[in-house]
Amino acid sequence: MRLATVLTPVTDGNLQLAAQCGVTDLVLRYPYGDPHGPRDAAAKSASDLCEVLRLSKARAASFGLNATVVEGYLPIENLKLGIDDGTQMRAMQDLIRAMGETGIELLCYNFMAGTDWARTKLDAPERGGAKVTAFDLRDVEQSVLLGHQASDPVHERNAREQTPQRLWDHLDFMLGGLLPIAEASGVKLAMHPDDPPLGSLLGKPRIMHCAESFLELLRRFDSPSNGICFCLGTFVAMGCSLPEVIRAFGSKIHYVHFRDVRGTAESFAETFHDNGPTDMAEVMRLLREVGFQGPMRPDHVPQLVGEDDGEPGYTMLGRLFAYGYMRGLMHATETIVRR
Secondary structure, eight states: OEEEEOOSSOOHHHHHHHHHTTOOEEEEOOTTTOTTSOOOTTOOSHHHHHHHHHHHHHHHHTTTOEEEEEESSOSOHHHHHTOOOSHHHHHHHHHHHHHHHHTOOEEEEEOOTTOOEEESEEEEEOGGGOEEEEEEGGGGGGOEEETOOOOOHHHHHHHHTOOHHHHHHHHHHHHHHHHHHHHHHTOEEEEEOOSSOOSEETTEEOSOSSHHHHHHHHHHOOOTTEEEEEEHHHHHHHTOOHHHHHHHHGGGEEEEEEOOEEEETTEEEEOOTTSSSSOHHHHHHHHHHTTOOSEEEEOSOOBOTTOTTSOTTOOHHHHHHHHHHHHHHHHHHHHHHHO
16 A cells, blocks of 8 residues: 545645655646646647646656546536536546556546535634534535535536436446546546435435445446545444445455544544544554555645644645554554564
8 A cells, every 4th residue: 555645735845745754646636627727728638638647747756756646626527417518528538548648547536416525614623722624414504515616506406406316327327438448548446435425415415425335336337447435534424334344345445535533424523543433553454454555645634733724624734644644554554464
């Protein structure tokens, strides 16, 4: 397994800090959806995308990092809603081809139609006055959809009119168009669970909110490129037996978001990696047991002192703590497996 990270922002200083802490893999955002990325609307051809990814890889390599993952800001909202005119399918196919050509091995996506990861509080207290994100279903109308780009009224209405069966149909269509390209390009896809893992949010149905849905995903598409982003905190909020689901998913775990939460799907708060209810060392050991060797990144870290202006869940100081904690668990469990 390899220690990976997303960086917000992707500055030279943050790239150097990550490398100094032992991070090996850099996670990139889809450049044409990222508000901090290139904004030339004409520069969306496959060749232009290859060039952007090559430049990103070269920059990462100059700090000793390898850019191996793309996640976030993907052009798939119309595909989720079943209203794509072919534009987003082509954009995603071009992205996967460009990833294959530039040696980026993994694409992480989600299927939260009309929403994204949601929280109702961005400054819940954690240890020592650190601030974390939290969710409470009783306050759902005040949800903040972090990472979500606002939809127009037509999209909003369409999202509310979906049903679970229609969403599964849209997912079947999307993966039917992407997985053959991914297989040919040597790229793996990793589905992220709904966060929070609820059957609906703000009147919009969801389908990837339980372990059974992920087993169904694997059943529908028996492809070496079809797999799971094991977002630990979300599966904890589902109330799953972690040993059971990790063993059930096995080699289909292509990517890991390493975090912990305290609570249930209806009401929870993020924690420091060492301050939650989950035996994180046992999770790391189980991932080694099933042969996971891919990238693993810290996710939704606490905001520490002096970071009040940062992006909730994605500030740098909390991430530095997470790097050290995760590397310690990686080394300890590697020794256990060798014995």
